Amino acid sequence: MSQTAPDASAQVARHSSSHPASAAELAGLKVKLRGALRQFPDFPSKGILFEDILPIFADASLHEALIRSLELHILGAYGGQKPDVIVGLEARGFLIGPSLALRLGASFVPVRKQGKLPGPCITQGYEKEYGEDFFQMQSDSIKPGQKVVVVDDIIATGGSALAGGQMIQKMGGDLLEFIFILELEFLHGRDKLPAPVYTLLSGQA
Ligand SMILES: O=P(O)(O)OC[C@H]1O[C@H](OP(=O)(O)OP(=O)(O)O)[C@H](O)[C@@H]1O
Numbered sequence: 001m002s003q004t005a006p007d008a009s010a011q012v013a014r015h016s017s018s019h020p021a022s023a024a025e026l027a028g029l030k031v032k033l034r035g036a037l038r039q040f041p042d043f044p045s046k047g048i049l050f051e052d053i054l055p056i057f058a059d060a061s062l063h064e065a066l067i068r069s070l071e072l073h074i075l076g077a078y079g080g081q082k083p084d085v086i087v088g089l090e091a092r093g094f095l096i097g098p099s100l101a102l103r104l105g106a107s108f109v110p111v112r113k114q115g116k117l118p119g120p121c122i123t124q125g126y127e128k129e130y131g132e133d134f135f136q137m138q139s140d141s142i143k144p145g146q147k148v149v150v151v152d153d154i155i156a157t158g159g160s161a162l163a164g165g166q167m168i169q170k171m172g173g174d175l176l177e178f179i180f181i182l183e184l185e186f187l188h189g190r191d192k193l194p195a196p197v198y199t200l201l202s203g204q205a
């Protein structure tokens with residue numbers, strides 16, 4: 001079940017005066033976004049129904065609606081605390097994380113597939129809906145006590161997000177929340193995760 005952001009409009013009024021916000025604004029943005037999603041059967045392997053979020057980024061107004069919706073959620077959550085760091089999971093988390101971090105005045109930190117990051121790294125193996133892999137983060141990328149939000153396009157089994165969360169916790173980060181555009185609820189991935197989960201387009205608008 002999705003969490004809601006009951007006081008989003010009050011928070012946004014304080015933090016983002018150029019965009020008056022309301023629950024109605026958030027609901028309208030979600031309807032726009034839902035309509036843009038596409039599904040591809042049997043990709044990348046037989047039996048997988050692939051959820052394609054890329055049409056959102058192909059349309060500037062949908063892209064804006066996505067980032068605005070997530071900004072509204074974050075500003076209304078965590079009892080008014082703001083995240084210090086937005087962590088994005090390679091690759092599709094990189095489409096969301098940097099612009100969201102910029103809006104919030106937070107840092108952006110990537111979780112990358114193994115072998116892509118220079119310098120000392122920590123490594124975490126994981127299993128996902130259609131395979132297994134290793135993630136890495138630079139060892140100094142999260143400072144102890146920093147408040148962290150993890151973003152990605154979709155949670156399926158939760159294996160990828162769990163691996164990201166484990167590395168953040170090893171570095172002493174304080175996980176505020178995991179945020180996704182979509183959730184494959186039948187896989188119960190959220191049950192694996194060590195912090196609250198918010199899914200933008202699941203449940204009621
Ligand atoms: O909940 P899980 O079962 O772990 O699956 C979710 C992950 O799978 C997809 O990424 P993928 O590994 O396909 O990488 P990509 O973003 O580089 O395409 C998706 O973007 C999530 O990161």
Ligand SMILES: Nc1ncnc2[nH]cnc12
Pocket residue numbers: 048049050051052128129130154156157184
């Ligand atoms: N069904 C799915 N569609 C898109 N991305 C995914 N990542 C894991 N499962 C997925």
